[in-house]
Each structure stands twice: as C-alpha cells, then as structure tokens.
Amino acid sequence: MTLWKYTEVGHNQDAKKEAVVFNSESVFATPKPERLIERILTLGSNEGDLVLDSFLGSGTTSAVAQKMRRRWIGIELGEHCYTHCLPRLKAVVDGEQGGISKSQEWNGGGGFKFYELAPTLIIMDAHGQPVISDKYNPQMLVAAVAKLNGFAYRPDAEVFWKQGISQDSSYIFVTTEYLTAAQLDDIARDLPEYERLLICAPAFDIGLGKRYENIDIRKIPQSVLSKCEYGVDNYDLNIVNPPELDEEEWDDVEQ
Ligand SMILES: C[S@@+](CC[C@H](N)C(=O)[O-])C[C@H]1O[C@@H](n2cnc3c(N)ncnc32)[C@H](O)[C@@H]1O
Structure with a gap:
C-alpha cells in the first residue's frame, strides 16, 4: 500500500x-x-x-x-x-516554472536569508589553553564577540570604542590588547553617565572591572567560552522560541 x-x-x-x-x-x-x-x-x-x-x-x-x-x-x-x-x-x-510549479500554481514570491557558518572562534593551543583562532581577523572577532554578547556589530566612524550597539543603547568595545587603567580612564571621559559600555579584552589591570559603575569588563576568550558549547555530541538549537528582533532596526545586523 x-x-x-x-x-x-x-x-x-x-x-x-x-x-x-x-x-x-x-x-x-x-x-x-x-x-x-x-x-x-x-x-x-x-x-x-x-x-x-x-x-x-x-x-x-x-x-x-x-x-x-x-x-x-x-x-x-x-x-x-x-x-x-x-x-x-x-x-x-523569481518564479521558476519547472518541477511542481504548475501543479502548485507557483509564480514566485517570498525570499530567504543565506548564512555562512564561521570557522571555530576558539581553538586550543599547544598547551591545551583556549585561544582565539588565527582565522579571525580583528573585524570578524569584534563582530563575533559582539553577537555573542547580544550586540549588533556597528562600528562608529568617529569613536573607536563604539564597535557595536545593543537594543538598550549600550555599546561594546572588543580589543585584543591588554587594557590599562589609563586607557580605560580616557574612554570613560567620553562616555556619558547614562550610557553603558562593555569592554572585552584578553587581560586588564587589577580592579578595572569595578572602576566605573557604567563600564563592564570581560575577558576573552573566557567570555566567549561561557556562551558557547564545545566538543559535545548534541548541540540543542532552540528554534521553537528564537530571539525576537525588531526587523526594521536589526535587518542589517542579520546580513
Ligand atoms: C544525498 S545528498 C542530498 C540530496 C538532496 N535531497 C537532493 O534532492 O538534492 C546528501 C547531501 O548532504 C550533504 N552533507 C553531508 N554531510 C553533511 C553535513 N554534516 N552537513 C551538511 N550537509 C552535509 C552532502 O554534501 C550532500 O550534498
């Protein structure tokens, strides 16, 4: 049957x-x-x-x-x-007419998004330590770390540390350099009290994380590792309740 x-x-x-x-x-x-x-x-x-x-x-x-x-x-x-x-x-x-198009009365319409999977961001070095893969150039790294932390990658043409923005208008700055207190003070001087900033850096001076109430500092790659799963057999993907995005405002983010 x-x-x-x-x-x-x-x-x-x-x-x-x-x-x-x-x-x-x-x-x-x-x-x-x-x-x-x-x-x-x-x-x-x-x-x-x-x-x-x-x-x-x-x-x-x-x-x-x-x-x-x-x-x-x-x-x-x-x-x-x-x-x-x-x-x-x-x-x-565009309305291709082969296959089942006639029986489905298909004349085209709709659309789709095309994504390419990025290479693994974190790899293990010869000593078994997690490090950022050299397949990532600085721009890719900022975009990836921003996305993982809930920011849209949108570098500001004038302010170097405004590399991404979140829906509540806080900013993210990702650097591969050591962050000193003097550098942080320079940035803080230009950040109004009502704005927030997340800085991701490989290492920074002791106590910097608590220096400013509106500036959070996280370590990479640790901050990336805490958001990702590596080396498991089953990667659960929640497609039942995907995160909500404001389509108009965030359209360019998804490209
Ligand atoms: C038999 S073909 C599928 C034919 C398809 N149903 C069609 O009508 O054209 C299997 C496909 O799976 C792809 N493939 C194999 N392993 C994959 C993986 N891990 N992730 C994504 N694609 C994979 C292969 O490249 C191949 O094109």
Missing part, C-alpha cells in the same frame, strides 16, 4: 532534468524529483510549517517547500551550496 510509482512521484531522470536547469555544467549526482518531495510535504506538513533538510544537496526540499508555501531551513556543506542550492532557490523565488 506504500508503493509510490514513478509515474506519480517522478524518477531520477526527472530529478536530473530539474537540477540541470540550475547548473548545466555539473549535474548533482543524487537529486530527488520535486514530485516525490511534494508528496512527502503534503503528507507531513501544512502551509506555513517549518521544513528542515540538513543535507540539502541540490536544494530540492527547500525549492519544493517554498513552492508549497512552507517555511524552510536548508543546510549544506558542499560547494554546490553556491553552485546549485543558491541559484536554484533564487530562481524559485
């Missing part, structure tokens, strides 16, 4: 024909036909549901989910992420 004939759900040759449209030079080796995924999503989901394919391949699941008005998350680690998934999903949003 569960036999799905290729006349109903397509076959591998259909799938290759669908995939070749998005990259004729290198056809993905094992694509699935859109009709097969359409049937699975019809049985297992409703419009607006979230569909996850963590082995996206040529992008069939996300393409079908988009055409069937589902939300989706696709994850892929191969280069064909750029050569197949991305062009395919852009074309789908």
Whole structure:
C-alpha cells in the first residue's frame, strides 16, 4: 500500500532534468524529483510549517517547500551550496516554472536569508589553553564577540570604542590588547553617565572591572567560552522560541 510509482512521484531522470536547469555544467549526482518531495510535504506538513533538510544537496526540499508555501531551513556543506542550492532557490523565488510549479500554481514570491557558518572562534593551543583562532581577523572577532554578547556589530566612524550597539543603547568595545587603567580612564571621559559600555579584552589591570559603575569588563576568550558549547555530541538549537528582533532596526545586523 506504500508503493509510490514513478509515474506519480517522478524518477531520477526527472530529478536530473530539474537540477540541470540550475547548473548545466555539473549535474548533482543524487537529486530527488520535486514530485516525490511534494508528496512527502503534503503528507507531513501544512502551509506555513517549518521544513528542515540538513543535507540539502541540490536544494530540492527547500525549492519544493517554498513552492508549497512552507517555511524552510536548508543546510549544506558542499560547494554546490553556491553552485546549485543558491541559484536554484533564487530562481524559485523569481518564479521558476519547472518541477511542481504548475501543479502548485507557483509564480514566485517570498525570499530567504543565506548564512555562512564561521570557522571555530576558539581553538586550543599547544598547551591545551583556549585561544582565539588565527582565522579571525580583528573585524570578524569584534563582530563575533559582539553577537555573542547580544550586540549588533556597528562600528562608529568617529569613536573607536563604539564597535557595536545593543537594543538598550549600550555599546561594546572588543580589543585584543591588554587594557590599562589609563586607557580605560580616557574612554570613560567620553562616555556619558547614562550610557553603558562593555569592554572585552584578553587581560586588564587589577580592579578595572569595578572602576566605573557604567563600564563592564570581560575577558576573552573566557567570555566567549561561557556562551558557547564545545566538543559535545548534541548541540540543542532552540528554534521553537528564537530571539525576537525588531526587523526594521536589526535587518542589517542579520546580513
Ligand atoms: C544525498 S545528498 C542530498 C540530496 C538532496 N535531497 C537532493 O534532492 O538534492 C546528501 C547531501 O548532504 C550533504 N552533507 C553531508 N554531510 C553533511 C553535513 N554534516 N552537513 C551538511 N550537509 C552535509 C552532502 O554534501 C550532500 O550534498
């Protein structure tokens, strides 16, 4: 009773024909036909549901989910992420007419966000100590530490220590240099009492953390390690209650 004939759900040759449209030079080796995924999503989901394919391949699941008005998350680690998934999903949003488009009366619409996973921020050195990976340039480091601490990366053109801002208008300054009391006093002089500042530095003079009521100081990499999980088998991701963002104000943050 569960036999799905290729006349109903397509076959591998259909799938290759669908995939070749998005990259004729290198056809993905094992694509699935859109009709097969359409049937699975019809049985297992409703419009607006979230569909996850963590082995996206040529992008069939996300393409079908988009055409069937589902939300989706696709994850892929191969280069064909750029050569197949991305062009395919852009074309789908633009109203591509292959696969199940006709049966779904799909004429394009919606959109998606494309993220690249960054390299590991903290690595162990030869002595087993956590250190910042040299794959991170200063700009990447500031952006990553800011995000982990709840700040949007937004360097101020004039004030060097205003590198990020949080929703309650406090600022973050990330430095890879040792922080002295004199440097902190210079910064504090320009910080009005009603504003707050978080400074992340590898090391600093004793007692600096308590020197100003509106300036917090944290050590990196320790402050990063306290926010991340490393070396566990199960990384729980809370996608049921993701953090709320004010779309308009924070749109640029998410790019
Ligand atoms: C059989 S293909 C999926 C085919 C896909 N369903 C389609 O119709 O095009 C499996 C994919 O999983 C990807 N993959 C393997 N391990 C992965 C991982 N750990 N994270 C993300 N993608 C992975 C491979 O690069 C490959 O493209």
